[in-house]
Amino acid sequence: MRQSQLFGRTVRETPADAEIPSHQLLIRAGLIRQLSSGLYTLLPLAQRSARKIEAVIREEMDRIGGQEINMPLVQPADLWRESGRYQQMAGKELLAFADHNGREHVLAMTHEEAVTSHARGEINSYRQLPLMVYQLKLKFRDELRPRAGLIRVREFTMKDAYSFHTSEEDLDAFYMRTYDAYARIFARCGVPATVVESDPGMIGGTAAHEFMHVTPSGEDRLILCPTGDYTANAEVAAFDKGRLDFGPTAEREEVATPDCETIDEVADFLGVPTAQTIKAVLYVADGEFVFAAIRGDLDVNEVKLANALGAVELRPATEEEIRAAGAEPGYASPIGLDDDVKVVADDSVEALANGVAGANRPGYHLRNVNYGRDFTATVVDIALAQDGHTCAVCGAALEAANGIEVGNIFKLGTKYSESMGATYLDATGRQQSLIMGCYGIGVGRLLAAAVEASHDDDGISFPVAIAPxxxxxxxxxxxxxxxxxxxxxxxxxxxxxxxxxxxxxxxxxxxxxxxxxxxxxxxxxxxxxxxxxxxxxxxxxxxxxxxxxxxxxxxxxxxxxxxxxxxxxxxxxxxxxx
Ligand SMILES: [Zn+2]
CATH class of the missing domain: 3.40.50.800 (Anticodon-binding domain)
Known part of the structure; x- marks a missing residue:
């Protein structure tokens, strides 16, 4: 290629809105141009690189038996109603519109619905299974806040793969093969990637892992054990909360705590550690008031809480909503709430003896509050793991890091096959729901991660495998x-x-x-x-x-x-x- 003819010029100045190296360098080196917010054109150098990445992905997907297909980006809204995701996401990340006949459509952000609808037609016997199909296809996700160049965009090419199985064991085995294929893909593209446990989120299913390129530029928060025995997205990370001994159960009493509104002020005033207090965090989940209780030294992880509630939308409650539920803002207590109020307690609260909680009365707290005797709740882990917390596997201090998610794998189970009626006949002639997995890699984001992984002050240093x-x-x-x-x-x-x-x-x-x-x-x-x-x-x-x-x-x-x-x-x- 003669550079005099190359479509895409280098730029001296760093673009004002570009904060991370890949965003700056991809623009400065003449690889990408923004057409509109979150919408990027890959110029020839980036397109050549992207095609090499796609070739690597194809080879590794074919190696584990993948069959390449090509499904439409534009899909009927009814398909997404069948799975229930239209109701959940239309008008948010899912862009919905009517065609000129007035028929409702969406721009697909993933293809679970489409592939499940095809599976209904193409798969009828256990003899056809297992199988996996994949595609390299545009997606559209109506991100509220696109950012960081190719990292968080609205339109992007993604490799999405879908596997179908007769048993959980077979899905587990194939999941591990994909896991290994992914490790090769990222290494072949020059991107070191760490595997972390993750939140299945809007995709749903029973288990999920993300492949993260660990870098300060990443927007995902990770929790890693330095010994390497535990890695997770902070959204789902677990840790050892310890069991603190505050003596035998004592009688509950109300105490005046004038001008103490924060956990630190109350703990200070009463001379107890914050870990002996019970913090109330009040939310509205899908329209319903929720009282979340957690040990005072910990914070609520809203992803865990939303998952525990099966909620799509979670937001802090207003003072009005708190009062309407029978609680006092700043002094809210799980004791004495209206009967129908949903109370979720972190397991740290269940394990806490003689805690200090609000009294639901301005200026007062309760001492010696004990779970079980004084109140009950739905008990789950809703705590946010943070830097310095204890690894539940080995006891070492966990570390927080940032990462770019370059790929993900999900065990979907029967989430889509059941809601959409995708079945097969087993060896005894009985109808069974297909057991599914799905596996994604964003091509542009992988290119950006490769630049994050390999650059210096002067510019990009392309790994030869994906160099334009x-x-x-x-x-x-x-x-x-x-x-x-x-x-x-x-x-x-x-x-x-x-x-x-x-x-x-x-x-x-x-x-x-x-x-x-x-x-x-x-x-x-x-x-x-x-x-x-x-x-x-x-x-x-x-x-x-x-x-x-x-x-x-x-x-x-x-x-x-x-x-x-x-x-x-x-x-x-x-x-x-x-
Ligand atoms: Zn550990």
Whole structure:
């Protein structure tokens, strides 16, 4: 490719709204352009890189027996009503609209409904199972706050795969094969990825894992044990809350706590640790008032709480709503609420003896509150794991980190097959619901993660496996012989099958080198009057600091590209065939 003709110019200034390196560099290097909020065009360099990523994904999906299909982006709303997700999400992340016949449609954000509807028609016997289909397909998600370049967008290409099974055991086995295939995909794209337990969220199902690229630029919060025995998304992370001994159960008493409205003030005033207090956090979940109680030194994890309630929408309750439920804002107590108020207690409260809780009366608290004797609730884990909490597996101090989610895998079970009636006949001729898994990878986000994983102050440093081109051929100086030599090399290397970006622009050496570092192809070969006079080229590998002068005779880009491949992160062994 002659760079003079390349669609997509480099940009010197960092875009004002770009906060993370991949967003800044993808724009500055001329790889992406924003068309509108959350809507990006991949320019030729990014598109070439994306196609390489897609090729890697295809190979690994095919290796585990995937069959590629292609389902429509535009889908009838009725299909999404069958699964129940239209009611849940239309007008939010799910963009719904009517066609000119007035028929309601949606732009698919995932394809569980479509693939399940096809499974109804194509699968009827256990003999056809297991099987997996996948596609590389546009999705649309009407994000409220698109951000971070290709990380959180509204329209994106995703590899989504769906597997069908006759038993949970078979799904488990295939889930692990996908897990291994994913590890290879991310390594082959040069992106170190950590697997974490995650929240099935709006996809639903029984278990889910995310593949995270750990980086401060990530917007997902992770909880990791430094020993490596526990990793989870903070949304679902568990930890050891300990069991604190505050003596034998004592009689409950009301005490005046003037001007104490926060947990710290109350604990201070009464001379008890915050871990001996019971904090009330009040919500409205899908229109219903909810009283959440948690040990005073912990915070409520709203994802866990929403999951425990089966709620779609959770928001803090207003003072009016709190009073209407019979509670006193600032002094709310699980004791003495209206009978129909839903109370959810973290298991830390169940384990707490002689706690301090609000008295539902301004200026007063209750001492020696004990779960079971004084109040009851739905007891679940609703606590937010944080940096420094104790690992439930080994007792080490957990650490918080940030990550970019590059892929996810879900055990759907029968969530969609039951609601949509997708069944097969088992060996005894009985009708059974299909057991399903689904598996996603965002292509653009993976490209962004690769840039996050591999860049420096000067620009991107592409892993060779997904670099838009392998070689940057950069003649400098004005001499006709330099241009002739560069033209000849461009022809020769292109005909030998190398992917060459040829900087044939009339720019200064400084500009060309800056752009070359910014775009970050693995190998740069510079021609100048001086080096040609010495029968040599100047060679620079993007990941190394030094340039080398190399004799022209016997020079081959292959030597350096082999080195670039060796520089990739370790790739796990392929998954063995079934
Ligand atoms: Zn641990």
């Amino acid at each position: 081109y392998e070689v940057h051929l950069v003649p400098v100086g004005k001499g006709a012989e330099v241009v002739e030599a560069a033209d000849a090399l461009y022809e020769q290397w292109s005909s030998e099958g190398y992917e060459v970006l040829y900087d044939d622009r009339k720019e200064s050496p400084g500009v060309k080198f800056k752009d070359s570092d910014l775009i970050g192809l693995p190998l740069r070969v510079t021609l100048s009057q001086r080096t040609l006079g010495d029968d040599a080229y100047e060679v620079k590998c993007r990941w190394k600091a030094d340039r080398e002068i190399v004799p022209k005779d016997g020079f081959s880009p292959r030597t350096y590209l082999d080195e670039a491949w060796a520089h990739m992160i370790d790739i796990p062994a392929p998954v063995s065939p079934d």
